[in-house]
Amino acid sequence: MIFEQKRGKSRISYDSDGLRVDWCISKEELFIYKDMLKKLKDMLTDISDDVIIETDINDEWLWSAAHHSGTISLGKAVDDLVDKDLKLNSCDNVFVCDGSVIQEHSYANTGLTIGALSMRLSERVCRG
Structure with missing residues (x-):
């Protein structure tokens, strides 16, 4: 699967309160991420005794640089x-x-x- 992130509505700006990060992720992107994690978990399950991968993620889970x-x-x-x-x-x-x-x-x-x-x-x- 090839996935290209489309230009979205995410913005970084600076105002009188300081740096403002307005990060948005589409439902389509979130679905793709969840699907990739599920596939990874399935692949690792075949070769591992125990696999702990959180697949029920939301946009808050992805908030990290x-x-x-x-x-x-x-x-x-x-x-x-x-x-x-x-x-x-x-x-x-x-x-x-x-x-x-x-x-x-x-x-x-x-x-x-x-x-x-x-x-x-x-x-x-x-x-x-």
Whole structure:
């Protein structure tokens, strides 16, 4: 499924009271998000003992601009989970390629960094 977010009615403005965020999500967008979460849950259920994913979300649940990262340790130390090639140290065929491997971050969006990591990983996987 390909989903392109349409230009909506969301607005960010600044007035005498300060910054104002008026964030809107359409019913169509919310339906797509819920459907994607349900499909993800179904896929993971087939390979996991326990899956806890909230699928009955609303627009309040989506209210976050956080760029979560840094939850997977990357490096050469014995207790690091992935190596410099993003391979999980305990498995030969599992790779981690998302914001969790970004150890140092700021307020900047992590999307381009994750994109670059995925391109680098795909080259390494294709080379074998």
